[in-house]
Amino acid sequence: MTRTISIAPDKLPEPGARSLTFVDGRSVVLLNIEGVVHAIDNSCPHNGASLANGRLDGRILQCPAHGLRFDVVTGCVVGASGMCLTKLDVETVGE
Numbered sequence: 001m002t003r004t005i006s007i008a009p010d011k012l013p014e015p016g017a018r019s020l021t022f023v024d025g026r027s028v029v030l031l032n033i034e035g036v037v038h039a040i041d042n043s044c045p046h047n048g049a050s051l052a053n054g055r056l057d058g059r060i061l062q063c064p065a066h067g068l069r070f071d072v073v074t075g076c077v078v079g080a081s082g083m084c085l086t087k088l089d090v091e092t093v094g095e
């Protein structure tokens, strides 16, 4: 089951940008990929490294620890199967 987080519109990153937020004590990275905001747990599924400062190339986010590359849209490792980010649905609340 995918969890949904609520974010105020002024906290959403601009296209091509990202931001770090905390929801219920959980560190979450918001990435705006071509106008769509994706939310992922700030923990690499490989070994738990922070993904907040990973290199972002289009929709591909590279973990700074060991270099695995994740497709932010699908959430999964590029060119392999089985290892995926924890993605969260985003709903905007307020004005």
Ligand code: FES
Pocket (backbone or CB within 6 Å): 044, 045, 046, 047, 048, 049, 063, 064, 065, 066, 067, 068
């Ligand atoms: S912790 Fe991210 S690739 Fe190893």
